[in-house]
Amino acid sequence: xxxxxxxxxxxxxxxxxxxxxxxxxxxxxxxxxxxxxxxxxxxxxxxxxxxxxxxxxxxxxxxxxxxxxxxxxxxxxxxxxxxxxxxxxxxxxxxxxxxxxxxxxxxxxxxxxxxxxxxxxxxxxxxxxxxxxxxxxxxxxxxxxxxxxxxxxx
Amino acid sequence: xxxxxxxxxxxxxxxxxxxxxxxxxxxxxxxxxxxxxxxxxxxxxxxxxxxxxxxxxxxxxxxxxxxxxxxxxxxxxxxxxxxxxxxxxxxxxxxxxxxxxxxxxxxxxxxxxxxxxxxxxxxxxxxxxxxxxxxxxxxxxxxxxxxxxxxxxxxxxxxxxxxxxxxxxxxxxxxxxxxxxxxxxxxxxxxxxxxxxxxxxxxxxxxxxxxxxxxxxxxxxxxxxxxxxxxxxxxxxxxxxxxxxxxxxxxxxxxxxxxxxxxxxxxxxxxxxxxxxxxxxxxxxxxxxxxxxxxxxxxxxxxxxxxxxxxxxxxxxxxxxxxxxxxxxxxxxxxxxxxxxxxxxxxxxxxxxxxxxxxxxxxxxxxxxxxxxxxxxxxxxxxxxxxxxxxxxxxxxxxxxxxxxxxxxxxxxxxxxxxxxxxxxxxxxxxxxxxxxxxxxxxxxxxxxxxxxxxxxxxxxxxxxxxxxxxxxxxxxxxxxxxxxxxxxxxxxxxxxxxxxxxxxxxxxxxxxxxxxxxxxxxxxxxxxxxxxxxxxxxxxxxxxxxxxxxxxxxxxxxxxxxxxxxxxxxxxxxxxxxxxxxxxxxxxxxxxxxxxxxxxxxxxxxxxxxxxxxxxxxxxxxxxxxxxxxxxxxxxxxxxxxxxxxxxxxxxxxxxxxxxxxxxxxxxxxxxxxxxxxxxxxxxxxxxxxxxxxxxxxxxxxxxxxxxxxxxxxxxxxxxxxxxxxxxxxxxxxxxxxxxxxxxxxxxxxxxxxxxxxxxxxxxxxxxxxxxxxxx
Numbered sequence: 001x002x003x004x005x006x007x008x009x010x011x012x013x014x015x016x017x018x019x020x021x022x023x024x025x026x027x028x029x030x031x032x033x034x035x036x037x038x039x040x041x042x043x044x045x046x047x048x049x050x051x052x053x054x055x056x057x058x059x060x061x062x063x064x065x066x067x068x069x070x071x072x073x074x075x076x077x078x079x080x081x082x083x084x085x086x087x088x089x090x091x092x093x094x095x096x097x098x099x100x101x102x103x104x105x106x107x108x109x110x111x112x113x114x115x116x117x118x119x120x121x122x123x124x125x126x127x128x129x130x131x132x133x134x135x136x137x138x139x140x141x142x143x144x145x146x147x148x149x150x151x152x153x154x
Numbered sequence: 155x156x157x158x159x160x161x162x163x164x165x166x167x168x169x170x171x172x173x174x175x176x177x178x179x180x181x182x183x184x185x186x187x188x189x190x191x192x193x194x195x196x197x198x199x200x201x202x203x204x205x206x207x208x209x210x211x212x213x214x215x216x217x218x219x220x221x222x223x224x225x226x227x228x229x230x231x232x233x234x235x236x237x238x239x240x241x242x243x244x245x246x247x248x249x250x251x252x253x254x255x256x257x258x259x260x261x262x263x264x265x266x267x268x269x270x271x272x273x274x275x276x277x278x279x280x281x282x283x284x285x286x287x288x289x290x291x292x293x294x295x296x297x298x299x300x301x302x303x304x305x306x307x308x309x310x311x312x313x314x315x316x317x318x319x320x321x322x323x324x325x326x327x328x329x330x331x332x333x334x335x336x337x338x339x340x341x342x343x344x345x346x347x348x349x350x351x352x353x354x355x356x357x358x359x360x361x362x363x364x365x366x367x368x369x370x371x372x373x374x375x376x377x378x379x380x381x382x383x384x385x386x387x388x389x390x391x392x393x394x395x396x397x398x399x400x401x402x403x404x405x406x407x408x409x410x411x412x413x414x415x416x417x418x419x420x421x422x423x424x425x426x427x428x429x430x431x432x433x434x435x436x437x438x439x440x441x442x443x444x445x446x447x448x449x450x451x452x453x454x455x456x457x458x459x460x461x462x463x464x465x466x467x468x469x470x471x472x473x474x475x476x477x478x479x480x481x482x483x484x485x486x487x488x489x490x491x492x493x494x495x496x497x498x499x500x501x502x503x504x505x506x507x508x509x510x511x512x513x514x515x516x517x518x519x520x521x522x523x524x525x526x527x528x529x530x531x532x533x534x535x536x537x538x539x540x541x542x543x544x545x546x547x548x549x550x551x552x553x554x555x556x557x558x559x560x561x562x563x564x565x566x567x568x569x570x571x572x573x574x575x576x577x578x579x580x581x582x583x584x585x586x587x588x589x590x591x592x593x594x595x596x597x598x599x600x601x602x603x604x605x606x607x608x609x610x611x612x613x614x615x616x617x618x619x620x621x622x623x624x625x626x627x628x629x630x631x632x633x634x635x636x637x638x639x640x641x642x643x644x645x646x647x648x649x650x651x652x653x654x655x656x657x658x659x660x661x662x663x664x665x666x667x668x669x670x671x672x673x674x675x676x677x678x679x680x681x682x683x684x685x686x687x688x689x690x691x692x693x694x695x696x697x698x699x700x701x702x703x704x705x706x707x708x709x710x711x712x713x714x715x716x717x718x719x720x721x722x723x724x725x726x727x728x729x730x731x732x733x734x735x736x737x738x739x740x741x742x743x744x745x746x747x748x749x750x751x752x753x754x755x756x757x758x759x760x761x762x763x764x765x766x767x768x769x770x771x772x773x774x775x776x777x778x779x780x781x782x783x784x785x786x787x788x789x790x791x792x793x794x795x796x797x798x799x800x801x802x803x804x805x806x807x808x809x810x811x812x813x814x815x816x817x818x819x820x821x822x823x824x825x826x827x828x829x830x831x832x833x834x835x836x837x838x839x840x841x842x843x844x845x846x847x848x849x850x851x852x853x854x855x856x857x858x859x860x861x862x863x864x865x866x867x868x869x870x871x872x873x874x875x876x877x878x879x880x881x882x883x884x885x886x887x888x889x890x891x892x893x894x895x896x897x898x899x900x901x902x903x904x905x906x907x908x909x910x911x912x913x914x915x916x917x918x919x920x921x922x923x924x925x926x927x928x929x930x931x
Contacts, residue, residue, distance in 0.1 A: 033392065
């Protein structure tokens with residue numbers, strides 16, 4: 001039995017310990033905001049926070065998750081009020097929207113570790129998240145806007 | 155509908171990628187007919203717009219007897235409903251895959267209704283042929299439905315005004331609307347739409363002539379930037395895509411497809427697969443009978459309790475395949491065949507003057523051959539469908555661009571009437587043309603029938619890349635004769651590619667008039683001797699339309715060749731393009747079979763004045779010819795009309811000594827006629843530059859012995875943030891010309907503009923894509 005917290009809620013899992021976190025979240029908990037895109041850590045659509053660090057849920061087996069804290073897109077704010085989500089909404093980032101949960105989770109983690117990211121640092125932090133619609137320009141703008149908003153909050 | 159009728163229907167959709175022009179024939183008051191039951195109360199005002207002629211409806215009604223249950227769940231036509239609490243319901247009948255169309259069209263209804271957008275709720279339509287063709291592709295939703303939507307909203311608005319006037323005992327002419335309210339001008343009395351809906355619901359629909367549309371100045375939303383209805387849901391993980399659908403008792407399936415198109419299972423061993431915890435069963439899916447069309451590919455389905463178990467079970471299958479004749483396909487060898495075919499005379503699709511006579515005159519001639527490989531769509535959400543078979547009826551929930559194709563495909567595969575298939579449309583995690591082909595939905599339907607439970611079929615990224623409907627592979631041969639000033643006096647262009655028709659008709663090997671209209675027969679150049687040709691090519695994989703379709707390879711060839719000629723003539727590429735385009739005029743295509751994206755040539759002619767204008771804007775905005783670019787830097791230009799929209803693109807590049815490519819800026823000028831939502835339009839052209847970057851840098855699908863070599867984003871890379879253009883600026887021409895396409899026309903000129911920029915920066919001419927083959931990464 002593996003005990004973990006998902007978005008602050010105590011959970012326990014006794015299935016196949018090789019099952020990636022992604023499918024536990026989606027198929028068992030019904031937390032479908034975390035998306036499947038490649039299954040091998042190549043696209044970032046499944047990015048969640050594990051003990052505060054961004055990880056790809058598609059390649060994180062359940063066996064590694066005992067006594068950990070997992071936060072998904074559903075856990076960063078109930079209503080889209082997180083400054084990064086606000087920036088995403090104001091910049092009209094999404095086209096199809098499918099990759100944006102993962103993009104937002106990567107951006108939240110970036111701004112937590114680096115409140116003043118430059119273009120190069122944004123590139124480095126976001127290079128693992130593919131957007132096939134091509135919203136990168138707006139993602140970059142939204143990250144900068146969110147950084148500013150977060151600084152004002154301080 | 156009988157199977158035969160269904161097939162005719164399927165053929166119609168398969169052959170005509172572009173729907174017939176849609177005309178609103180009548181608006182009907184459906185308030186008391188019980189439509190949208192459960193959504194709207196009995197007192198609500200509900201209007202339906204008929205999109206297909208009455209004669210066709212009558213014929214269809216006679217042919218199909220619907221049960222009451224069926225018609226209750228049916229949403230015919232386009233609805234606008236006003237609820238007694240003032241909520242306005244609008245049915246969105248196009249698929250949302252990122253273009254914003256699910257918002258754009260209802261916004262038009264809301265504006266003419268003078269409704270408060272915050273009180274509008276959208277209802278996504280199921281598949282129903284009453285909507286006309288629902289296949290959301292070809293960049294024509296606004297073009298076809300803008301006027302219809304305006305009239306639907308304006309009609310409802312007039313009925314609400316009439317209801318208020320009757321209540322006040324005043325003339326309707328003395329009333330107006332003011333955001334969700336009717337106002338009596340002289341007394342200032344006001345009634346909200348909700349208070350009026352019941353009375354309006356009892357009124358006859360006013361005659362078309364009496365309905366007044368808003369003037370452009372009165373528009374609240376149309377023509378102004380407007381955010382997507384689904385924006386917040388998409389930023390909070392709440393938006394529901396195909397992969398997010400859950401049904402009670404649902405099973406999960408992964409399908410092992412034959413590695414070669416048309417292959418069959420020879421033998422298999424599923425012992426180990428069945429030992430995987432959570433795996434229920436392994437079910438064989440029959441191979442299809444050619445042509446492939448939208449049928450399932452066949453193979454073995456692993457049925458399980460969850461997605462992961464299904465994937466694991468599939469890995470444990472041991473299958474021996476019988477590959478069939480498509481195992482003869484090796485794309486390297488095929489490329490050489492295309493290069494041979496493209497140099498031999500082909501079928502003539504357009505001709506002016508005498509190209510051969512001009513070539514024989516012994517003036518300077520230049521020729522070149524271009525090549526674009528197969529491409530895969532790779533939408534971020536792979537193909538996924540949930541289907542539930544019960545009592546001879548299938549209900550599907552899926553990310554589809556074409557719910558009607560789901561209906562006829564499932565009906566045909568399961569041998570049930572078309573009316574027994576209901577298709578709910580979710581949001582699409584990207585489409586790019588892949589999701590107008592519903593083979594994956596038919597798999598789910600078959601498996602639900604066999605298991606007696608709802609089944610979700612999930613394609614992995616490997617399934618998506620290995621079993622696609624590929625953008626075709628092509629070679630283009632171009633030859634021009636130049637006069638003493640370097641101006642072409644003769645121009646020959648010939649393309650060869652396995653056509654999309656091969657997916658629907660065994661043996662089809664020439665491009666159709668539709669295929670060739672995509673940037674080939676419509677070349678807008680002012681050259682006295684011109685010949686456009688097409689040669690044959692056999693298909694070994696499923697060929698399908700991908701965003702921008704034939705325009706990708708045709709524009710790559712014509713726009714790279716134009717740049718090559720400019721350099722050969724020692725001329726500036728922009729000046730040279732102006733000269734090629736010639737004076738402002740309507741291009742005369744008499745004698746050429748030119749479908750013009752199924753639009754009237756009178757309303758949407760090829761107007762070189764508009765093409766010149768976008769070129770002018772892109773050149774000015776980019777500072778073309780006015781900036782020193784320095785070593786390893788360069789600018790490239792291309793201009794192309796597609797989907798009735800005129801686009802000019804200037805790309806700036808930096809290429810270092812190791813071939814590392816950077817794209818600091820892209821300038822795109824667009825004349826798409828009237829643009830109903832400039833916010834979405836900009837986003838589509840920004841995105842097109844990234845999609846084009848993927849095509850140009852690394853886009854290549856190859857095959858060995860009939861099997862696709864690529865499988866995931868490591869060997870089929872697409873542009874990531876650091877590789878994408880840092881900035882893509884979009885300049886929209888303000889125009890009152892009829893609306894044209896937005897989703898697709900940005901891609902075709904981007905790719906050659908990028909390659910022309912690389913030539914300017916490095917002197918390296920790219921005639922074969924992708925760039926990774928030229929040590930540019």
